[in-house]
Amino acid sequence: MRLTQTFIGTLAFIAVLLMPFKGTASDPHQEEGGGKFDPKELIDSHVWDSHEFHIADWSGHPITLALPVILWTDNGLTIFSSAEFHHDNSGTHVVEANGQEFVRYREHIFYADRFSQEKFQETSTMGRPFLYEDRPLDFSITKTVFSMILVSLILLLLFSVAARHYKKNKMAPKGVSGFLEPVIIFVRDEIAVPNIGSKYVKYMPFLLTTFFFIWVNNLVGLIPFFPFSGNVTGNIIFTLIMALIVFIITVFSGNKYYWKHILTPDVPKALYPIMIPIEIIGMFTKPFALMVRLFANITAGHIIILSLVGLIFIFETAAISPVSIVFVLFMSVLELLVAALQAYVFTLLAALFIGQAVEEHH
């Protein structure tokens, strides 16, 4: 009995894992392209950001949650719903708003009269164009921004429940706070205290926020159905901002020993022309490495899982699916570990850099 339940549970779990991909094989856009399955398109649509939230496909029609498009254009602020594009991503459907016309091409919004596909192909790197004069500034609530707001709300809810519990009773924690307390203690005793030292209290709010925000965002990115699945930590702009915050905190909490170490290191004077530039470059490469590490780890994990699922559609046979499912399951479990590990590594290295900046002379 128990075994049957476990078996059915596992089947249901696998079904849920594969749910968002089910529609892709019969996607109408790919039918137009000769019915050929394009794994790159599948991966791109799941990994990169988007102006609408794709939920499922129902008999060839995509069901999406339209998110607001907020643009800063030549005529000022322009807001309209992304549903007005009617799922068009090829730059053909023109939307008129605030006296201007817009088209969308591969999730980039252009002024309709200035858009040309050839120019896009020529100037883009990784499908990202640099045609700033042809595009309005895009402040839209995209899928990533939506997920980020969602995770913030989840964290706010969890921590306010825990805080209320601590306010009410002085007993050993239970429930939500019972789950959160060991993690908070872990961040304090394993990350903050050994790396920052006695001044750790000032940096605890930042380290805890970083750890939980990255961790929960990683986990939410692994859940493959609406309203989750936004790839927040696999977005290089997100990791850029996180790393920038670490950089700013490090620079502004640096004491005189930190600056002395950079500007007048303990080496012969003849080596200064080499050492000082290296130390200054080092200030920037550390947060840069933080940025790339988190982005590449999470993006790589998502791409591997999607590629393994894509194998079924590439070989166009169900015989490959057991292999695919076993590997996807394995990778998903590994990604659960990576989600926590990357949050830990990011927080640990942030604490390490801050620790170097506030360290007293020894």
Place this chain on the structure above:
Amino acid sequence: MTGTLAAVGAGLAVIGAGLGIGRIGGSAMDAIARQPEATAKIQTAMIIAAALVEGVALFAVVVALIA
């Protein structure tokens, strides 16, 4: 052609990172076997070193993705 070359480059980066992380993991195992009471400290140092090696490998992967 550049795509194939990029894939070869990514593979080479993976060899390097594999060797590096393998050595770190192996040495950490040795160290833990010798001094089990220092496990926590060794693990932290191991993860930091592994993260640094992995960071370099991921630079290569990102370059391969862009190419």
